[in-house]
Amino acid sequence: MKTMSRRSVPLVALALLALAFVAAVALSSVALRGARLDLTSQGLYTLSDGTLRILEKVEDPVTLKLYYSEHATRDLQQFRVFATRVRELLEEMAARSGGKVTLEVIDPEPFSEAEDQAAAYGLQAIPLNTTGDKLYFGLVGANSTDGESLMPFIQPDKEAFLEYDVAKLISTLGAAERPVVALLSGLPMGPSMDPSGRQNPGWVVDRQLSELFELRRLQGMPTSIADDVDLLMLVHPRDVPEATLLAIDQFVLRGGRLLVFVDPDAEADQRGINPLDPLSASEPQASDLGLLFQRWGISYDPTRVVLDDRHALQVQPDPNGPPVRHLAVIGLEKDALNQDDVVSAELGKLHFSTVGALGLSRESTLRMEPLAQSSRSAAMADVVAVRAAVSDPDQLREAFKPGNEPLVMAARFTGELATAFPDGKGEGHLARSQGPVNLIVVADTDVLTDRLWVQVQDFIGEPVYNAFANNGDFVFNAVDNLVGNADLIAVRTRAPSARPFKRVEEIRRGAEERYRSTEQRLQQQLEALEQQLTALQQPGAEGQAQAISPEQQAEILRFQDERLRMRKELRDVQHRLNADIDALGDRLKLVNILGMPTLVVLVALLVAWRRWSRRRAAEA
Template sequence: MHSALRSGITLIVILLLFLAFNLVWIGKIPNIRWDFSQQKLYTLSPAAHQLAATLEGPVDLYFFNDQLHPKRNSIEKRFGLRVEDLLKEYEKAASGRINLHIIHPAPFSEDAYKAGLFGLDDQYGLFGLIGTRAGQSAQRIEAFSSDREALLEYEIGHLLQNLSNPEPRSVGLLSGVSINKSAGRLLTQLRGHFNVMELAPHLERMPQGIKTLMVIHPEKLPDRALYAIDQFVLGGGKIVVFTEPSSGAPTRFGSMLAGWGVHLQTDGILVDTTYTIPQGLLALPREATNANDISSGRVNALTMSSVGALARAEKVRTRFTPLLQGSAQSRWVIAGISVPADKASPEAQRAVIAARIEGPAYSAFTDGIGGLPAGLQKASQIHAVVVADADMLSDALNDPGNNDNIRFALNILDNLAAPEALADIRPRSMTGHTLHVLKAMGAAAEQHYREKAGELELSLERTEREWQTLHPQAVTLTPQSVDISTRLQALNKERLRLPMELHGLKVEAYAELQRLKFIIKLVLIAAVPLVLCLIAWALLLYQNRRRTLPPVAFD
């Protein structure tokens, strides 16, 4: 009796202690997190931490996340938790200057109505951010996307920076040709986002106060203007250049790029059979952009014309980061002669159309120019972006329904003109090592297949064309006689044989990749059952061992 009472009292005390711990002490335990990812992907970067710690005034962030929306897939749901965690990290780093409100809006609710008023996108359920600060206009991220996960920290930091310092940043605009009529949409967008100072093409010195410069058609600028650009970049100015290589770059301009560690092809144009559309234009999909660079933010498709190719010059220490690339089937056409794009751009098999340049650079004007004395001769660090197409900025390639070309240019310019605290937030790739391996193997398999399948595809195309010529499709209402001529029989055999050979080549090319995928799936599927079986086996051995132990003799 006493034993049962004692046990009951003990259980009650344990239960009371458990409840007291959860109700009183659990909230006082510090929130300890460990980030074991190789790149510390789930920890706020030092630059983002610094930006949050130096915010001016209290900021309210309203995160709308409709997790129950029927169009929201599992990937976006997990990404929603990732966004929420990162916002909490920003709130923690701001030490009271950020008030985070997490809202899960119900359909047709007041929260959903307010989100709509602020312009959040609800196509796949509300999944955006609104930031407010007293006396300032509200800022928003219309919709987060897992496709831009590498840019997540920067996007949130950009919103906070705009709330803290909403004044438009000043940029210089210098063009070798008049763009008032040909690029009116670009000018409108530039003036709406920046304080634009338009510069005369015959300038000899960059005006004071300009830290960021946009140059269009530099190949048509006089040498004195190029000298001013050269000194501006070596002096720490940031620049984005849109050049038209088909027009033939002057020696000075080519030398200036060489001093930056860049080689620009100017003796032809890039032709890409994969991305070519009617009128000879290139339609670059999102896959052609660098998903881990700010320039790709909200850019889905780019239209370009007379595209050139860039490459990292030999024996330079410059960091050369491709921003836009052609496909593996791109070719460089010189005077009607086609050569592989990788010969024009040896840096990679895919031709580089735009690149970010960072690192040491040297002046192309060692003796000055036109009576002007020699200026800066080198710099330990420059920040430049070179795009081998200027036509992409014209109104002809930017219709009101698709401004991705202009958005691409604005992304670059905004990033270059950003304050140091924001510019130092670097995109961080979320792709693991295994996915890198799979991606590389997939690209190699595709290249291997294309190398062997080219002739077969051409043969199949010729066969189909001849078949259609000899056996045209006709709309008839009566039975027709069947033509079984020898030539048609031969063509029909080819039509059956060639696709089978192409399929066999594809299976052969992708065999190693498919084996690796199968092994990964097998490991992932079998891992948990295998661990449970091992634990059960170990317990069984332990029990059997205890049962077989000899009895202990007592004296």
């Protein structure tokens, strides 16, 4: 019995361990429900503080429906990885919402009711092949009051802004009213009557803003900004009285958002032009927030214009002459736009004309984040000289000397701020901001005009917009971002989950540097050898084969052997380009295959050694 009892001990122990494991799993599923540990270096599965606050403030429950054609992507492994990333982010948001956000994942299979629903919502279907397979990957959000918002197709190249877009979708579902944008403009942006009595619908930018927001046009120079204003938009502010500057200052300090467009020369400003005086058209029309910029620490010179040789656009000052590149008319592309800010990211082109430069003084408490900046082949020029070169832009090249530093044309300014009017004594006057301020300044107003970004055509009484630049998107992004609550603005831009193999790239670059010169030398020798061999085998004058001497035949054979040798050596060089990468892959495979078993064996040996040591100590 004693022997049988000893034999049964391991079996009983294993059964108890199995029961304990099952109990631990069941207990952890209850006790640790909702607990998560993000071990990724970039915090891919950790929500931003702004997102968490948005989820906490959800009052009307939100349902998210993710339409994903999983079966259609069976051969698109990279896209499946991205889809898993999106799904995990949505699941994390739902889990952290306290039941206020629910997620449904729907596969809209062909000819199914789910596919009809996806099409009815307006989700975008991407054809995958000629057999008719379609890919749906869109998100629909809905609340209990029939409010809906959607993302027609979640694009992998916009993964960095995925959390922001989803948080914005959830945030806007609870908005009962359109945000209020107060516009104070010194330019004729809005609808008006032209001298002939016809209705002028205004600039396209103005029309789009009025459709998406409650656009409140301020008349004159206000001495206060209403508390229900979400964003104050200033366009070409000229001769602003101190009382209005004080109102702007206090609006910003109490948490209001500010979007400013100033300009060294607003070409759309016709107020100072006298039709009877041709010289009046040569006077620059500058705007500035002078005292506010100075005391806030934002540097801007309304008498200087940015010239950029690399990004200069072509203009045609003479209708009968050829187009010329104008250093003061600048077209920026993606490499000159901040791809980490939702306002400027993903924009393809942004056009400016006679734009100024922005900066920060040493005493400023703000932080400047450039949104658009020139190339290093840029310099500043006097605005009078630029206006004088309208008919002959080549004049600007005579004194042009690049400063080898990029110049900031548009920027976001954030941080704590002190009032520009410390002696103010009115009721409720704030000496400091109640929190971090957030404002965007653009040193150009021409960026808003239709001529720089869009052509408008009439089609059966309806306007059709043909945009050739992204100026309108830039303005809308700025307004949309600033009118959002502080929580939405705080949502961070995420790094893409697909991380590059930096070590592999370093190895590849090093290998290319080591072997590229050898490869080029061998390639040149091989080409020279091919030419010599072709020359020896040239036919006669009448196309007949020439008699070849034994010496020439031996030379041809030697050239052929040399060509084979060089080609083999060239293949070896090309193979060595990837040898180090293959070696690294073999080492990683070895670690993955043998690493864990080796660790288990070492732990087992350590446990056995400790038991043996304890037994020896007990026997002694």
